[in-house]
Every structure is written in C-alpha cells, then in structure tokens.
Amino acid sequence: MSIKIDRERCNGCGLAEEALCERICPGNLLFRGEDGRAAIRDARDCWGCAACVKECPQQAIHMYLPMQIGGRGSTLTARKKGHEILWTLRRPDGSEELFRIINERPEAVVNHTGAGGS
Amino acid sequence: MARGRWAVRVLHADVLVIGGGAAGCSAAITLRELDEDLDVVVVEKAHVERSGCLAAGINAINAYLNPGETPESFTEYVKRDSAGLIREDLVYSVARGLNEAAERLEGWGVPFVKDSHGRYLPRGKRSVWVRGEKIKPLMARALIYSGARVLNRVNMTNYLLAGGRVIGACGFSVREPKFYVILAKAVICATGGAAGIYRPNNEGPCRHKLWYPPFNTGAGYAMGIRAGAEMTTFEMRFIALRVKDVMSPTGALAQGARAAQINGRGERYLENYPDPSTPMRLYATVMENRQGRGPCFLDTTTLDPALSRRLKEAYLDMSPGILLKWADEGVEPHERPVEICGSEPYVVGGHGQAGYWVDIKRRTSLPGLFAAGDVAGGAPKKYVTGCMVEGKLAAEAAWQAIRSGDGARPMPEELLRRNIERELQWVMAPLEAETGFTADELEERLQKIMDEYAGGISCHYELCRHKLLLARDYLVQLRRDLARAKARNLYELLRVHEVIDRVYVARVLVEHLLHREETRWRCYQERVDFPHRDDENWLKFVNSRYDPVTDVVRIIERDYKELGESHEH
Numbered sequence: 001m002s003i004k005i006d007r008e009r010c011n012g013c014g015l016a017e018e019a020l021c022e023r024i025c026p027g028n029l030l031f032r033g034e035d036g037r038a039a040i041r042d043a044r045d046c047w048g049c050a051a052c053v054k055e056c057p058q059q060a061i062h063m064y065l066p067m068q069i070g071g072r073g074s075t076l077t078a079r080k081k082g083h084e085i086l087w088t089l090r091r092p093d094g095s096e097e098l099f100r101i102i103n104e105r106p107e108a109v110v111n112h113t114g115a116g117g118s
Numbered sequence: 119m120a121r122g123r124w125a126v127r128v129l130h131a132d133v134l135v136i137g138g139g140a141a142g143c144s145a146a147i148t149l150r151e152l153d154e155d156l157d158v159v160v161v162e163k164a165h166v167e168r169s170g171c172l173a174a175g176i177n178a179i180n181a182y183l184n185p186g187e188t189p190e191s192f193t194e195y196v197k198r199d200s201a202g203l204i205r206e207d208l209v210y211s212v213a214r215g216l217n218e219a220a221e222r223l224e225g226w227g228v229p230f231v232k233d234s235h236g237r238y239l240p241r242g243k244r245s246v247w248v249r250g251e252k253i254k255p256l257m258a259r260a261l262i263y264s265g266a267r268v269l270n271r272v273n274m275t276n277y278l279l280a281g282g283r284v285i286g287a288c289g290f291s292v293r294e295p296k297f298y299v300i301l302a303k304a305v306i307c308a309t310g311g312a313a314g315i316y317r318p319n320n321e322g323p324c325r326h327k328l329w330y331p332p333f334n335t336g337a338g339y340a341m342g343i344r345a346g347a348e349m350t351t352f353e354m355r356f357i358a359l360r361v362k363d364v365m366s367p368t369g370a371l372a373q374g375a376r377a378a379q380i381n382g383r384g385e386r387y388l389e390n391y392p393d394p395s396t397p398m399r400l401y402a403t404v405m406e407n408r409q410g411r412g413p414c415f416l417d418t419t420t421l422d423p424a425l426s427r428r429l430k431e432a433y434l435d436m437s438p439g440i441l442l443k444w445a446d447e448g449v450e451p452h453e454r455p456v457e458i459c460g461s462e463p464y465v466v467g468g469h470g471q472a473g474y475w476v477d478i479k480r481r482t483s484l485p486g487l488f489a490a491g492d493v494a495g496g497a498p499k500k501y502v503t504g505c506m507v508e509g510k511l512a513a514e515a516a517w518q519a520i521r522s523g524d525g526a527r528p529m530p531e532e533l534l535r536r537n538i539e540r541e542l543q544w545v546m547a548p549l550e551a552e553t554g555f556t557a558d559e560l561e562e563r564l565q566k567i568m569d570e571y572a573g574g575i576s577c578h579y580e581l582c583r584h585k586l587l588l589a590r591d592y593l594v595q596l597r598r599d600l601a602r603a604k605a606r607n608l609y610e611l612l613r614v615h616e617v618i619d620r621v622y623v624a625r626v627l628v629e630h631l632l633h634r635e636e637t638r639w640r641c642y643q644e645r646v647d648f649p650h651r652d653d654e655n656w657l658k659f660v661n662s663r664y665d666p667v668t669d670v671v672r673i674i675e676r677d678y679k680e681l682g683e684s685h686e687h
C-alpha cells in the first residue's frame with residue numbers, strides 16, 4: 001500500500017521549517033527534495049496509515065493500492081474539517097463516494113495541569 | 119558524516135518515558151497529574167501526533183467491561199483464551215482500570231458511540247464502538263497540556279546503567295547530528311512491540327503492508343535484552359487473522375457485523391475445531407487451506423446491505439486501505455465474502471504476552487526501570503485501554519519510588535563521559551563504514567532465517583527443534599555481521615538500528631521457542647515435535663536473561679501463580 005504526492009498541488013508548505021506531511025509520518029518517510037516539494041524516501045516502506053493524506057492542506061497526497069495486490073487505480077484523499085474528517089473515495093471509473101465522519105467530541109474539555117509543553 | 123560533527127546533549131529529568139504511544143502518553147500524563155513539579159520527558163522516534171500503533175486510528179475499544187463483566191470474568195476469559203497460562207495478577211490489575219481508561223479517552227475528546235441509555239455501545243462482550251480516527255492527535259494534545267516535555271524524532275538505543283541500576287538512556291536525532299543522553303531518577307519503557315522479524319505476507323512494493331506498524335521494531339525489548347533484563351514468554355508470538363493483502367483487522371466484520379468464517383466450500387469450518395479461542399480461529403484457517411478446503415473468508419454476504427456503508431466508515435477510522443480493495447474489485451462489502459489469512463508472527467505483549475518480566479507495579483528486573491504496554495509481558499489482550507492502565511500503574515510506582523528517595527545516585531563524571539563516548543561510537547559506526555551491509559540486506563537475511571527455520575508463514579508457523587537450532591546458529595552469525603552494517607545518512611542509520619534491535623529480539627525468541635517442549639498455543643507456538651499441551655510439566659513461565667559478554671541467552675523457569683499470589687523480583 002502506498003501514497004502518491006501530486007507535485008503540481010504540493011507547495012512544499014511554504015517556508016515552514018518542517019512540512020506538515022514530513023512532521024506527521026510515523027515512519028519518518030517523507031521529506032522535501034531539492035525542489036522544495038514533498039517526496040517519499042522509498043514507496044515500498046509506506047505502512048498505509050494515511051496520516052499524511054489527512055494532514056496535507058493542499059490535498060496533494062492520495063493513497064492507492066499497488067498493482068501487486070490488485071490495485072486498479074482507486075484513490076483515497078481526505079480533508080480535516082472542524083470536528084470531522086471528510087474522505088473521498090475515487091473508483092477506477094471516476095465515480096466518487098464521499099464520507100463525513102466525526103472524529104472529535106465538540107464539547108471536549110482537556111485538563112490543564114502545569115505549564116504548557118514544548 | 120564524521121563523528122566530530124555530532125553535538126552531545128545531556129538532559130536531566132525526574133522521569134524519562136521512552137515511546138509516546140498509548141502507554142507512554144498515559145504514563146507521562148499520570149505523572150504530571152500526580153505532581154506538577156515533576157519534570158517528565160517523553161522521547162519519541164517519530165512525532166507523538168501520529169506515532170505507533172494508533173497512527174491510523176481505531177474503531178473499537180477492544181478491552182472494556184460491559185455491564186455484566188467484572189475484572190474477575192475478564193481475567194478468566196483471558197486465561198481461557200491463552201491456554202491457561204497468564205500472569206493473573208497483571209491481567210486482573212489491567213482489567214480493573216479498563217473502563218476508567220475509556221472514560222479518560224472520552225475526556226480527551228474521543229467520540230464514543232452510545233446506546234439509548236447513554237452507555238457505550240457494545241461491539242462484543244468486552245468491546246465498545248468508538249469513532250477513534252483522531253485518537254492519537256487527541257492523546258498527544260492531552261500530553262502537551264499536561265506539561266510533560268516532549269522530544270520528537272529521537273530514537274533511543276540503549277539504557278545507561280550504574281551499578282546495575284538504570285539511570286537514563288541514550289539515543290540519536292533522526293533529523294540532525296545530535297546525540298541525546300537523558301538522565302532520570304526513573305525510566306519507563308513504552309516502545310510497543312516488534313514487527314518485521316519474520317518475512318511478511320507481501321513483498322516488494324507492499325513489503326510494509328503489515329498489520330502491526332513496521333516502525334515498531336522492538337527497540338524497548340532489545341534495550342532491555344542488552345542490559346540483561348529478565349524477559350518472559352517470547353514464545354507466545356502473536357499471529358493475526360487479517361484481511362488478505364491489505365492486512366486490515368477483522369473485528370469490525372467478525373464481531374461487529376457477525377460475519378462467519380467460511381471455507382472454500384461455504385462451510386462454517388470453526389465448528390469442526392475443538393475450541394473457539396483466538397489462536398484456534400487462526401489454526402483452523404491455516405488447516406482448511408492446507409487440507410484443500412481453502413480459501414477462507416468472512417462471509418459478509420449475509421449482511422444487511424445498509425450496513426455496508428457503516429462498515430466502510432468503521433474501516434476509515436482504523437485501516438482505510440480495505441476501502442481501496444473493495445473499490446478496485448468493484449464490489450460493496452456485502453457483495454463478496456472477504457478473504458482472510460494469517461499475518462507474519464509478531465512479538466507483542468499487548469496481544470500475546472512477550473515482554474519484560476514485571477511485578478504488579480510494572481517494575482522490571484532492573485532497578486529504576488519500569489515497563490508498560492505492548493513491551494511489557496505476561497498480560498495478553500491489553501489493547502489501547504489496557505496499555506493506558508499499565509502506563510498509569512508504572513507512573514504511580516515510579517512516582518512512589520522517587521518520593522521515597524529511591525532515585526539514581528549520580529554517576530561519576532568521568533565514568534559517565536566514558537559511557538557516552540562508547541555508546542556514541544557504537545551508534546555511529548554504520549555511518550563511518552565505507553563498505554558493508556545495508557539495512558535492507560540485513561533485514562532480508564533476518565526475515566529469511568526466521569521465516570524458514572523459526573516458524574514463519576512459509577512453514578505454516580510450525581516449529582521443530584532441529585530447524586530452531588539452525589536458526590540459532592544463523593542468528594549468532596548475523597549478530598556478528600551487524601558490526602558490518604553501513605548507513606549513508608541519518609534515515610539509513612535509523613533503519614540499521616531497527617534491524618539491530620530486531621536481531622536481538624529474534625535471538626531471544628528462538629531460545630524461548632526451543633525451550634518450551636510442548637504445544638501450548640496453536641500457530642503461535644506450534645512445536646510439531648511436541649504436538650500436545652502438557653500442563654503437568656509446562657504450566658509455568660519461560661523467562662530469559664541475555665549476557666552481552668558471552669553472547670548467551672540463559673533460560674529461567676518461573677512457577678505459575680494463582681490470583682492473590684504475586685510475583686516479586
């Protein structure tokens with residue numbers, strides 16, 4: 001399972017010291033290349049957790065299945081919105097299915113103990 | 119990258135927590151709640167926002183006491199499911215805290231699905247549904263608000279010991295040439311379990327399409343092994359029954375949607391096997407395939423089509439890849455049974471029970487060191503909530519120890535300097551090698567040895583003495599070859615250390631597999647040369663300690679104890 005980065009859509013997260021996708025990958029797999037765009041070190045090493053897919057503000061990253069395990073071109077993209085996450089599943093024929101799923105209790109309060117973190 | 123360019127940072131803390139996952143976050147937050155003057159440092163190799171098992175999210179709390187269940191009934195269930203051998207004291211203490219841990223998650227903002235009485239909606243007897251896509255960022259937020267210091271992108275490599283006591287740990291930044299030495303009065307290890315020891319189900323472009331995170335590589339086990347900590351029950355490997363190819367968990371289908379396991383002929387094959395335990399459901403699937411009645415499926419075709427959409431949502435919360443599978447096959451979940459298979463074996467104490475041998479307070483055999491979560495042994499079926507409970511228990515014990523003055527005595531400056539220098543040299547060595555083996559090469563060798571001689575997928579998980587002896591020889595050799603590893607940059611250095619750690623875990627695993635001369639857990643520990651369960655001789659724990667000087671793993675047997683009797687070090 002892997003991800004693809006759309007180089008047209010990726011803006012390298014501007015001047016940010018660390019790009020959002022770079023920051024989020026649990027496998028330390030993403031980095032910005034010399035042209036400032038995001039890249040994956042080795043597509044074979046992706047776990048398929050979709051953390052980067054959700055995190056990219058440009059929706060420049062999508063998930064797909066490699067041909068080896070039956071991938072035929074379907075893609076998943078995601079967008080965070082308030083207390084929900086919006087998913088788009090695109091099938092090989094171009095048809096789309098949308099999902100809107102709550103992922104945070106709007107009324108949650110978090111205890112503050114001590115001073116802020118670093 | 120020459121060693122001279124490395125900056126060494128020495129930090130001091132009251133408590134050092136290694137690994138910022140479910141157990142580590144819970145430990146750090148508990149410590150800060152107990153005492154807001156406590157200086158707590160959490161070190162994480164990735165970023166706490168989406169690291170470890172929880173990166174993709176979860177869709178159920180797998181360990182929860184629904185009405186009618188008690189800590190006693192939970193312990194009884196885990197014991198039955200684990201062929202009668204568990205640390206009852208540990209499992210019971212986990213069970214007592216499960217529901218509070220779930221409420222904690224809700225307090226941090228994780229949305230639970232509720233029934234008409236406002237109670238968490240059960241998925242099974244001991245699980246409830248949750249909308250947990252964002253569980254990890256919410257946990258990380260609670261961690262930051264707690265005031266613990268977080269060091270992301272630092273991969274820990276070894277403990278620092280003084281007079282047999284753990285006084286801190288070392289590690290390196292995976293982003294810049296910085297070497298960290300963190301000295302603390304107490305250290306809590308919460309690095310999760312180990313994947314990537316065996317050859318995985320998929321190869322090439324899908325080689326990391328595992329169930330367990332390929333980035334949890336057993337660092338905490340390896341650090342403990344190298345420091346001589348006592349480890350327990352590595353031989354109870356965990357092998358997951360998963361959706362073929364995409365390796366998605368099956369709970370939402372089997373438990374949530376009540377899809378039955380059927381074979382290629384459409385028969386409900388579990389009925390032909392003696393008991394419905396977790397290892398038996400896997401074993402039955404392996405046997406159906408071997409005897410020509412495969413492939414095996416979860417029969418989703420009996421589902422109400424309206425449930426298909428709900429199922430897809432549940433998977434988006436935890437393992438989104440399966441949606442791509444359905445879409446690429448052009449089917450809806452209820453239109454075609456979902457094929458299942460066994461994963462490669464993992465070493466993971468939150469599902470199986472491999473890990474540190476701990477007492478009821480989660481103290482390891484090394485003074486100053488505590489362990490919690492998937493890295494701690496003796497208590498299977500902990501899952502997220504159980505790991506959180508263990509983090510809390512370890513934190514409470516660490517705090518008590520510090521308050522009673524049981525902190526580390528400072529190491530003499532000169533000795534500390536020499537220790538740091540030695541560790542730095544060992545960590546860095548692959549960067550200085552001009553020629554040598556890459557992480558990929560070493561990993562492929564490890565996985566081949568384990569797959570073929572230590573009961574991997576290719577031999578249907580079966581084990582026998584003579585093959586294990588060969589595995590032992592090859593691993594001893596491979597461990598020596600680790601000294602010839604090479605890396606060209608920090609990322610490759612991380613990969614090399616991940617393989618090094620897995621080789622240590624594999625060595626201990628093979629010794630445990632060799633020692634237990636019975637078959638207690640189907641597939642997990644299937645000794646074809648000792649095919650029966652033998653309670654008379656083997657209802658006891660197989661533990662071990664590694665001696666780094668002689669490179670020998672010494673086995674220690676420990677008696678079984680009923681609830682009420684505790685194991686002390």
Ligand SMILES: Cc1cc2nc3c(=O)[nH]c(=O)nc-3n(C[C@H](O)[C@H](O)[C@H](O)COP(=O)(O)OP(=O)(O)OC[C@H]3O[C@@H](n4cnc5c(N)ncnc54)[C@H](O)[C@@H]3O)c2cc1C
Nearest residue numbers: 137139140141163169170171176180274310337491492501
């Ligand atoms: C795919 C998947 C789905 C699951 N779904 C569910 C579910 O729906 N419900 C449920 O109850 N349970 C579920 N579980 C189980 C549950 O997620 C785990 O049992 C639990 O998260 C383990 O907690 P932990 O803290 O021990 O490990 P983790 O949460 O994995 O944390 C370990 C942390 O240590 C870090 N680390 C590792 N090595 C080092 C090092 N050398 N230096 C610094 N940091 C390091 C890792 O990056 C990671 O952040 C699931 C597990 C998986 C893999």
Ligand code: SF4
Nearest residue numbers: 010012013019021056
């Ligand atoms: S987060 Fe998106 S825009 Fe930013 S660098 Fe990554 S791919 Fe590019």
Ligand code: SF4
Nearest residue numbers: 025046047049050052
């Ligand atoms: S899907 Fe997960 S593992 Fe793969 S690149 Fe994105 S964040 Fe990393």
